[in-house]
Amino acid sequence: MTRYHSNIEITEKDDTSPVTAADLAANAIILERLQALTPEIPILSEESEHTAWQQRQNWQRFWLVDPLDGTKEFIRQNGEFTVNIALIDNGEPVLGVVHAPALEKTWLADGETAWLQTSSGRDSVKVRTASIPTVVGSRSHPSPELATYVAKLGEHKMAEVGSSLKFCLVAEGRAQYYPRLGPTMMWDTGAGHCVAQSAGANIMQLDGSPLRYHREELRNPSFIVSV
Known part of the structure; x- marks a missing residue:
């Protein structure tokens, strides 16, 4: 500081x-x-x-x-x-x-x-559901893929925040979805992943398999955090 x-x-x-x-x-x-x-x-x-x-x-x-x-x-x-x-x-x-x-x-x-x-x-x-879900996205890395994803959700709110605070918003119940469809590295997500998952969220790759950290590739695949 x-x-x-x-x-x-x-x-x-x-x-x-x-x-x-x-x-x-x-x-x-x-x-x-x-x-x-x-x-x-x-x-x-x-x-x-x-x-x-x-x-x-x-x-x-x-x-x-x-x-x-x-x-x-x-x-x-x-x-x-x-x-x-x-x-x-x-x-x-x-x-x-x-x-x-x-x-x-x-x-x-x-x-x-x-x-x-x-x-x-x-x-x-703990995570919370909402009748009108909030989708949290990256302040520094917006993407057309995100726009395509949220278009399929129906009525929703958008929130932008930086860093792994996005995982934390889902964990607190202040957001319901965090689609990460752009590049991240393992160290960007490990701690936030643990916080969101421990609060009841699901963290899945686009094919529905869990995001794991024992692998050669340091860059993460795209993933979705959801309640």
């Missing part, structure tokens, strides 16, 4: 996506703490060198980390960025933390229950 409220230092990665000094500083802190907490569990983080599949395929459990999800939102200073940490066990996210520093909110999940923690305390959250 100190870096958020100062001049934000931005550089470009090889794929031209932005990275800030805050991404790298958060990554260093998270890796140090996780290695101290669970030295036996390997870590896959967006901002660290990615372990090859030849080695990862033998990982039954690993930490999946995005130290700053929503870098574009961080740069725009709209508050819609998060820190994502998930524990993956046999391809399934079984613990998840989505922390939104600027919003002073944290969503937590253990695979069965999800909670929202604020300055006033911690309360469990």
Whole structure:
């Protein structure tokens, strides 16, 4: 947050996506703490060198980390960025933390229950249906595929929000659908996936199969989060 409220230092990665000094500083802190907490569990983080599949395929459990999800939102200073940490066990996210520093909110999940923690305390959250569903989409990555999808839903409301906060809106019952029909990476979704699923949501690929995290390809297929 100190870096958020100062001049934000931005550089470009090889794929031209932005990275800030805050991404790298958060990554260093998270890796140090996780290695101290669970030295036996390997870590896959967006901002660290990615372990090859030849080695990862033998990982039954690993930490999946995005130290700053929503870098574009961080740069725009709209508050819609998060820190994502998930524990993956046999391809399934079984613990998840989505922390939104600027919003002073944290969503937590253990695979069965999800909670929202604020300055006033911690309360469990559950998905809710709605007669007129709300569809949440990406503020930074709108797509024609999303327009085609929502056209089939009938009457609905639209909401735009950045980063993995979209999973959290579904988990809280404030949205009923999050169709992600554009590219994401595993570290973008693991923690939010755990939060939404623990709150009662379904996270499925377009062919109806579950989204899993034990695989060579780091890029996710398209998926739908729904209640």
